[in-house]
Amino acid sequence: MYLEHYGLTEPPFRITPHTEFFYQGANRGATLEALQYAILHGEGLVKVTGEVGAGKTMLCRVLMERLPANIDTVYLANPSLSKDEILLAIADDLHLDLGNARAKVLIRALQEALIARYAEGRQVVVLIDEAHAMPEESLEEVRLLSNLEHGHHKLMQIVLFGQPELNDKLAAQHMRQLRERITHGFELAPLRQTDVGDYLMFRLRAAGYKGPDIFTAKAVQLISAESEGLTRRINILADKCLIASFAAGRHQVDQAEARAAIKDSGFRHRRPLRLGWPLASTGLVSLGLIAGATGGHWLTPQVAPPAHTTQPAAQTRPAPAITPPAAAPTPLPASQPATADALFDTRLTQSRSALNQQPAGTYTILLSVTPKQRRAELADFLGQAARKLPADSLYLYPTTTREGTPHYGLAYGLFTDQRAAAQALAQLPPNLQRNQPILRTVGGIREEMWKQQ
Template sequence: MYLEHFGLKEAPFRITPHTDFFFEGANRGATLEALLYAITHDEGIVKVSGEVGSGKTMLCRVLMERLPENVETIHLANPSLSRDEILFTLADELQVNLATNRVSAVMRALQEHLIDLYAQGRQVVVLIDEAHAMPAETLEEIRLLSNLESNRHKLLQIVLFGQPELNEVLGRTEMRQLKERITHNFTLEPLVRADVAQYINFRMRAAGYRGPDVFSPAALKLIAGASLGLTRRINILCDKALLAAFAGNTHQITAAHVKAAIRDAEFRGSAMPRLGLWLGGAAATLLLVGGGLAYYQFSEPARETRPAAPATPAPPAAPAQEPAMPPQASPASASPAMASTEPAGAPAAAAPAPAAEMKPEPTAATAESAPGQNLAAPAARDAGFGPLTRQRIEKTKEWLEATHDRQWFIQLLNTDAGSAGQVERFLAGASKAADADALRVYTAESKGTRRLGVIYGEYPSRDAASRAIAGLPASLKTYGPYPRQVSRLRN
């Protein structure tokens, strides 16, 4: 158990963002303070960009914790919301009572509620994750939402978090009006070598380590080069290096341990020297895989108890990290492995399933179901779906016939029908981890694109569904499972 081996109270390099481990060096602390000021004193849209794994999600979580009490925060982690769905989601989050599902009426009710909150001295901030993957029409709706105002002040503050591709999206001609609304731009740069050493030492100390520095200068140099300064990659390499040192019964992380970690991680674009990799490949595999079982069983923090919604599927193979969050992925449509925005090609160290398997193909399709969708598609069109998917589709049709419009469920996954194989694998794992009878699948047509959605459970109210979501492990909450009403599925 490498926690005891190194005198640690908890795992220092977990991938799931833990705000107690927020590193304020490398300009992160200054960026946080600037964000707090911009949100509470300015009325324009704020943009935060950074490479995959640079720490955007961690910054977002810390920001949510440190905003004043009079600020209500809404975190949207689902980039595939359509322009209509984003309105309903905001209304749900703010607990706005809706007399009708007409979009114009929802917008009116939302504005009236925001005016009431403003009169009470409260401010509403919407933090939008993965903004680069949002459909253009949804980004346009965000611009319109930024127009909501009282006589003197804006009613809604918006912060966009996204990869550098967000800058390309905003550079399009049709996005000019939205771009002009952005008054503050922040960029999370990769860590330089000196910052990498400080970051690693900080994480070790925050986890309870009290001895001399564990990572040798040569090890730190290799980590800085192979990680490209991205904090998520640093976490992966450090975790694997600690495991290798534990397996070798040593307390000093050397270059050899880091090289083994780099080989196991197989990062694309890293600076690992190729010379001699093949000589140590077999030994490294035996070392990491041999110690992997002990690591999986003992050195991870206690896993959360099974919630009332699907947990992560599939038994562990080799240590793997959280899945990549691809452009325009759907709410919970990435792998049921842990956490959120790992760079493509970067396997990690704590998730039960390989990251690449559940990565949905990029899609610009809109949300789960919009008015006019055909939920009862002919069986012939389902021929390309797997047996579990087809079975769940039929069960869902029966469920819809017997369920009242006012009931609620949890949206777990939404993706293009071309990703049917991924949906089948997701169902196979989720069926083992949760109540298989509560798993349902629907098909829907949205602007000529066929969609597949996986939903879970049945609840009498939005609050009941939200409480069930709160019980999900962090690995599933990262992708934004959210409550929906049955009436929205039928419309």
């Protein structure tokens, strides 16, 4: 909307992690270097904590890019994985074909594969995002994995990224074995006011801006106070400020634009997000323009560009190379409800029966997990998915976080084994892959569903 007005080549304040916009100030660069050192020197378990929106996921992505080529990285973004699903996810990322092996067999096969990589001079690092939301049994599995050794060398480095609640969880007496294996702990503190102005200009320069300072000292002061130094909030406010200034025909952001952005965002009236899954941020600036500060995480449905929604369904559906399991029920009648809400209700009703009839070891592809109060966004995302995939292969189910917050999960397909599911995941259209979908077992999903009954 405003790129040409400010001489920008791309949006400067997106809230999705783009590593070319990594800000090295405010101790971010030093933390990155310390993480690299800990990993390269086999320091075992490492922990990184920070408030919601402090930049943990950005740091994780940059770390993945800057590790040497001989290090294989495994990125786990889903905090609700069971202990068995963690093993399967790691094996899948390392391209190990272990089928439906039991946990003991998985660990033995994983250890043998890690030893083989170690002999080749390679190292494996597992990066776990949103670790504060992991079930305790899954954290215990992480501890056991950290024990895998060959001689005096750790076969796997593990880095936990989480909110401060992770520290509270690890402080419990029964978690002391895991806590004592953490050799390094880093904290991403909010930006100070003196850093916010530098951060804003850094993002603008990275997006191609070549002019003088856009944000006045007063505007920076207001943004810093309202955002509480959290980079995601800073990005949202700055984006709204630029839109307001553009709408007024100005090239500078002053108090008026900052106050309009603050009024539109209303951060101080929001309930704190204990789980910390990033939410897409959209809104109307007081001038009546739609803000462009949108983004999210793999758990947040993304709205596809219009160009993707106008293509004929026959041209966009992936080839049916994967067949459903032999034990699968008769496919549900294909239906094309007139509205997104109707499709949502239909799939929610029919999915429970379909999932309950599947063997626990059946695989599916989890496309999204979304808070219940954002049903309308998920209904839109479901409609987009139904234009790309058979509607009767999309499964909606109710679930909750460990804190009891109600959510909906959206999954695609039923597959007899992990390899078939992985092949189907690779064939998903790009707009359905941008949320980083993962593989889940039907058994794990059913456990979550039954807790709702």
